[in-house]
Amino acid sequence: MIELKDITHVFNPNSVDERLALRHINLKVNEGDFITIIGSNGAGKTTLFNIIAGTYTPTSGKIFINGIDVTNDPEYKRARYIGRIFQNPLLGTASNMSLEDNMMICYRKGFKWPVVNLNRNMREFFKKELTRLQMGLEHRMKDNLALFSGGQRQALTLLMMVLSRPALILLDEHTAALDPKNAAKILELTREFIEEYHLTAMMITHNMSYALEYGNRLLMMDEGEIILDISGEEKKKLTVEGLIERFHTLRHKQYEDDRSLLSEK
Amino acid sequence: MLEGIFVEGLIYALMVLGVFITFRIMNFADLTVDGAFPLGAAIMAASLVGGLGSIWGLVFAFMGGFLAGMTTALIHNKLKIPGLLASILTMTMLYSINIRVLGNRPNVQLLRYEHVLTWVEKSFSGILPRDVVFLVFFFCVVLVVKLLLDLFFRTDMGLTIGAMGNNEQMVISQGVNPDILKLIGIGLSNALVGLSGGFAALYLGYADVGLGQGIIISGLASVMLGELFFRSNRIFVLTFGAVVGSLLYKAIMFFGRYYGYYIGMTPNDLKLISGLLIIFSITITRLQKRQGQKLRRQI
Numbered sequence: 001m002i003e004l005k006d007i008t009h010v011f012n013p014n015s016v017d018e019r020l021a022l023r024h025i026n027l028k029v030n031e032g033d034f035i036t037i038i039g040s041n042g043a044g045k046t047t048l049f050n051i052i053a054g055t056y057t058p059t060s061g062k063i064f065i066n067g068i069d070v071t072n073d074p075e076y077k078r079a080r081y082i083g084r085i086f087q088n089p090l091l092g093t094a095s096n097m098s099l100e101d102n103m104m105i106c107y108r109k110g111f112k113w114p115v116v117n118l119n120r121n122m123r124e125f126f127k128k129e130l131t132r133l134q135m136g137l138e139h140r141m142k143d144n145l146a147l148f149s150g151g152q153r154q155a156l157t158l159l160m161m162v163l164s165r166p167a168l169i170l171l172d173e174h175t176a177a178l179d180p181k182n183a184a185k186i187l188e189l190t191r192e193f194i195e196e197y198h199l200t201a202m203m204i205t206h207n208m209s210y211a212l213e214y215g216n217r218l219l220m221m222d223e224g225e226i227i228l229d230i231s232g233e234e235k236k237k238l239t240v241e242g243l244i245e246r247f248h249t250l251r252h253k254q255y256e257d258d259r260s261l262l263s264e265k
Numbered sequence: 266m267l268e269g270i271f272v273e274g275l276i277y278a279l280m281v282l283g284v285f286i287t288f289r290i291m292n293f294a295d296l297t298v299d300g301a302f303p304l305g306a307a308i309m310a311a312s313l314v315g316g317l318g319s320i321w322g323l324v325f326a327f328m329g330g331f332l333a334g335m336t337t338a339l340i341h342n343k344l345k346i347p348g349l350l351a352s353i354l355t356m357t358m359l360y361s362i363n364i365r366v367l368g369n370r371p372n373v374q375l376l377r378y379e380h381v382l383t384w385v386e387k388s389f390s391g392i393l394p395r396d397v398v399f400l401v402f403f404f405c406v407v408l409v410v411k412l413l414l415d416l417f418f419r420t421d422m423g424l425t426i427g428a429m430g431n432n433e434q435m436v437i438s439q440g441v442n443p444d445i446l447k448l449i450g451i452g453l454s455n456a457l458v459g460l461s462g463g464f465a466a467l468y469l470g471y472a473d474v475g476l477g478q479g480i481i482i483s484g485l486a487s488v489m490l491g492e493l494f495f496r497s498n499r500i501f502v503l504t505f506g507a508v509v510g511s512l513l514y515k516a517i518m519f520f521g522r523y524y525g526y527y528i529g530m531t532p533n534d535l536k537l538i539s540g541l542l543i544i545f546s547i548t549i550t551r552l553q554k555r556q557g558q559k560l561r562r563q564i
Contacts, residue, residue, distance in 0.1 A: 074442070075437050076436075076437045076440055076441055076442045076443070077440070077442075079437060079438050079439065079440040080440035083438070084438055086434075090432070091432065091434050091435065092435060092438070093432070093435065094427070094428040094431040094432045094435055095431055095432070096431050096498065097424070097427055097428060097431065097498060098498050101424050101427070101428075102428070104421065104424055105421070105424050105425050105428050105435070105436075105439060106439060109439055109440035110439075110440045110441070111440075111441060111442075111445075112420075112421035112422040112424070112425040112439075112441055113420070113421060113422055114417060114420040114421070114422040114423065115420050115421060115422075116416070116419050116420050116421075117420075117421055118419065118424075142498075144498045
């Protein structure tokens with residue numbers, strides 16, 4: 001479905017700050033895949049997402065979505081079939097607008113015409129969808145999002161993203177800024193939505209046990225390369241210790257990630 | 266006399282609504298206003314002198330303002346320079362264009378022409394005094410524009426423009442090109458400013474290239490005065506606040522002009538008053554916000 005062909009990305013080319021962020025990445029994402037991505041700091045995970053979403057145009061290589069070359073399409077065009085959630089819960093919603101306004105904006109992707117679609121039926125539909133979050137948000141349709149907590153806003157972003165049924169969703173550590181209880185809840189919701197709507201998803205996480213627990217495929221990145229691509233039965237058998245061990249034998253160095261070490265207690 | 270303040274306040278309210286769109290809804294610092302206002306007046310003058318009449322004058326003033334706003338948006342979008350700089354460029358260029366539109370003169374007298382206002386005055390002058398007639402007329406104009414704006418910002422496009430001022434990434438994530446929304450939003454804002462300029466030329470009886478000098482400050486002051494009293498997430502409350510702010514501002518300026526001399530003030534001090542008014546409004550708003558945060562912390 002999505003195919004990256006020989007993607008290389010260099011930041012600040014031909015300057016002293018030149019940094020090779022991605023090296024010759026080849027990746028094929030199949031329909032229905034739920035891929036978790038782990039890797040040490042600066043491995044290129046977020047850069048990979050930025051390349052797929054179209055925030056950056058790769059220095060070389062091509063990106064295909066359903067066989068169509070989208071390498072030079074701007075981010076807003078690709079956003080019509082790619083949904084993305086950031087680590088920062090504020091990026092997915094507009095703080096100074098009401099909940100129902102936010103939902104209306106996210107209901108359908110693509111150009112917005114000057115027509116009023118927010119009517120009673122639409123509000124009822126939004127309320128019904130909101131009850132799925134079990135956060136009581138359906139009673140707060142007129143409240144500004146600035147009044148909501150980070151967890152509530154991230155849950156909303158997730159729900160609103162799913163409303164438009166994107167072909168691929170990119171989750172960039174979308175629970176990292178939340179407390180453990182909310183993080184667990186958002187992750188459960190993520191899994192529920194992905195299963196119910198058969199979404200194709202890629203999720204960056206710093207938590208190795210999450211990476212193993214969720215999804216059917218796991219990628220490990222290091223220094224701009226995908227060094228491990230495990231799926232199916234093999235992934236099910238994998239353990240955190242096993243992963244670190246495999247990293248060690250592949251790269252001949254310690255797995256360095258302050259945050260993942262913290263989360264392992 | 267009092268009616269006069271309100272009439273001027275209502276004419277300027279159209280401009281204030283425009284400023285409200287860019288500064289508040291879109292979070293875009295737009296100084297095009299200083300050029301778009303006299304542009305509207307100049308287009309009106311050219312239409313009257315050219316025999317097109319005032320209705321076409323208003324239509325073209327609206328469209329001229331829209332184009333001026335789109336120019337700013339284009340410069341900002343394509344050259345990737347901040348909105349403030351882009352709008353200063355447009356504003357400066359408009360000065361020359363305005364003089365050309367006025368027929369290579371800095372001002373044009375319009376008193377001898379027939380237009381909408383003279384027609385309104387003649388039709389109702391037997392029943393009501395002149396200023397009251399204008400008051401009712403401009404009240405209706407502002408009401409219609411305000412209601413249309415309220416409706417526009419309830420549509421999908423209007424809501425998305427609102428979201429863009431808050432969170433551009435969100436708009437991109439919804440598959441919308443923010444550049445196009447900026448063209449429309451800043452265009453619409455300056456179209457209202459142009460319309461306001463067109464009406465101002467009719468009411469004042471002349472068009473002058475210096476008409477818009479510093480008008481952005483009075484627009485901003487009005488928006489902020491309105492916000493002192495009306496704060497909400499409902500668009501119709503906010504636009505109402507902008508209109509009230511415009512009337513309040515005109516009233517304050519009027520009293521400054523007429524009674525200021527008791528304390529040694531001259532009309533030249535009015536700009537100083539405008540600036541202080543903005544600083545005062547921002548200070549009050551900030552204090553209220555801090556108060557709110559303290560309360561929340563106590564809970």
